Amino acid sequence: MKMKKFINSPENLTKELLEGLALANQDLVEVLPGNLVVNKKLKDANRVTIVTLGGSGHEPAIEGFVGEGMVDISVVGDVFAAPGPQACIDAIKLADKGHGVLFVVLNHAGDMLTGNLTMKECAKQGLNVIKIVTQEDISNAPRSNADDRRGLVGCCPTYKIAAAAAKAGKSLEEVAEITQRFVDNMATIAVAAREATHPATGAPFADLGDEDMEIGMGQHGEGGGGRQKMKTADETIEIMMNALVKDLDITSGEKVMVIVNGSGATTLMEMLILYRSSVNYLKNLGIEVVANWVGEVLTVQEQAGFQLFIARMDDELLGLWNSPCKSPYYTK
Known part of the structure; x- marks a missing residue:
């Protein structure tokens, strides 16, 4: 069956949807090089900040939940593809306002590869980052082997819980502990x-x-x-x-x-x-x-x-x- 979608060039899908997101929400977000969707109030953040990553094609997730009391930077890959680690490192450096960064990663092969490479480089550079993995799909692995579970919609309420804990002035370790408790349940x-x-x-x-x-x-x-x-x-x-x-x-x-x-x-x-x-x-x-x-x-x-x-x-x-x-x- 012939595909019927209101798009332009397929190779420009991610670029154009992010431009549209920013134009439609000029009070909340901006898009920076590297496909970084950034909370416009990030510069005033005196707290732990939240960074996440993921491919486009799942809208409104993930970039649609950047804003006040939510994600501070979403690093967006091409359609159904993870972004590279350098863009994530750039995002973490930009996000860190002296209180550390919570880095939320969904358990999919590409996202995890990028997340792990990002964390290795952050450790080399002495960046204050804690990674949380969302992996709540019960269909493809038992709870006893939760590391093999896919990340689904659970990432989105996780952003809200984590960001609210950060907004309350909790330390990075406290934000991570609360977020992990939610993720585990x-x-x-x-x-x-x-x-x-x-x-x-x-x-x-x-x-x-x-x-x-x-x-x-x-x-x-x-x-x-x-x-x-x-x-x-x-x-x-x-x-x-x-x-x-x-x-x-x-x-x-x-x-x-x-x-x-x-x-x-x-x-x-x-x-x-x-x-x-x-x-x-x-x-x-x-x-x-x-x-x-x-x-x-x-x-x-x-x-x-x-x-x-x-x-x-x-x-x-x-x-x-x-x-x-x-x-x-x-x-x-």
């Missing part, structure tokens, strides 16, 4: 009903046919091993939420955050129905939903499906989540 599983295509080539990621869905599919089309016939919203949530609750060992009386993240071609109508199903499922288990995010957070072009995320919350994490922030695609 979150889990995500995804489902796809229709595959995405690469925006530069039109090549499909998979072939799910007309009647199937796949639970556990990664955000770049990686197989999840859960292919089955399409089910209702309630049935799908029951399968997915049961796996998440079991993974985190959430029990009656606990409090959680729930995110229903549309993958790019899922309507808001569907997402709200899915969120309703999620709340009802957890309520029946005696688990209270105290925080939520429903919408397109981290997408995969026009993939139809969603990522379902939960995280165990305590009073400190909830307070940080509820603190004010302002970014192009999330404001609280």
